[in-house]
Each structure stands twice: as C-alpha cells, then as structure tokens.
Amino acid sequence: MTMPENLLCSKSHEYLSDNGDNTFTVGLTDYAVEQLGDIVFLELPEEGSEFKKGDTFATIESVKAASEIYMPISGKIIDINNSAVESPEILNEDSFEKGWLVKIEPTGDVESEQADLLEYEDYKEELE
Numbered sequence: 001m002t003m004p005e006n007l008l009c010s011k012s013h014e015y016l017s018d019n020g021d022n023t024f025t026v027g028l029t030d031y032a033v034e035q036l037g038d039i040v041f042l043e044l045p046e047e048g049s050e051f052k053k054g055d056t057f058a059t060i061e062s063v064k065a066a067s068e069i070y071m072p073i074s075g076k077i078i079d080i081n082n083s084a085v086e087s088p089e090i091l092n093e094d095s096f097e098k099g100w101l102v103k104i105e106p107t108g109d110v111e112s113e114q115a116d117l118l119e120y121e122d123y124k125e126e127l128e
Contacts, residue, residue, distance in 0.1 A: 009123035016072040027100040036062035042088040044080045053113050073113040075104030
C-alpha cells in the first residue's frame with residue numbers, strides 16, 4: 001500500500017493529503033478500515049457540496065458496523081471516488097491510493113484548521 005506524503009490524520013481516523021495545487025484528498029486511514037472490517041457500503045456527497053471542518057460528509061458500512069466520516073478541514077467537494085462507491089471493498093485493499101473518498105478545495109483557513117491534525121507517524125503512536 002502506497003502512502004501519500006504529507007499525510008495528516010484526524011483523531012476520528014480521516015486523513016488529509018495535500019495535492020500541491022490548493023486541493024486536498026480526504027479518505028479513511030488504514031487503521032479505520034482495519035477496524036471496520038469488510039466494507040460493504042459507502043455513501044459520498046455530491047460534487048459541489050460544501051462542508052465545515054467536523055461535519056459528517058459520508059457514511060460507511062461494514063459487516064460489523066456503520067460509521068460516519070467527518071471532514072478534516074472545511075472545503076467544497078470537487079471530485080468523488082465513484083469506484084469506491086461502486087466497489088467499497090477497494091478501501092479494504094488500499095485506503096490511500098485506490099480507496100480515497102473525496103477531493104476538496106479548502107474554504108476555510110487551512111493552516112489553523114490543520115492545527116489539530118496529526119502527522120501519520122504521530123497518529124500511529126497515539127493508537128498504541
């Protein structure tokens with residue numbers, strides 16, 4: 001599984017990856033996917049939807065549980081991963097490269113909104 005560089009993670013297990021062009025990719029961390037088990041359903045918002053940091057923007061269901069997914073920073077949805085909606089099991093295979101959820105254009109102050117997100121290594125340490 002290839003992990004993007006500059007990955008930031010929220011305590012609710014979403015990741016935020018800077019695409020370098022003032023857009024970000026949002027997804028679920030490998031840990032979250034592992035905890036969920038076999039994923040059977042994913043619901044994503046429509047392109048153009050706007051969310052504030054902390055808003056629920058998606059729903060995911062596995063054979064074990066249903067879970068809400070929260071927006072790590074405020075943003076407008078510019079792309080959704082239709083492949084993940086059609087075949088949610090790809091999140092189990094690769095939550096970073098193939099199983100990303102949405103791409104957003106930030107609408108808030110990115111720097112201050114990222115302040116409580118953790119670098120991936122620190123996130124992994126917090127889980128131990």
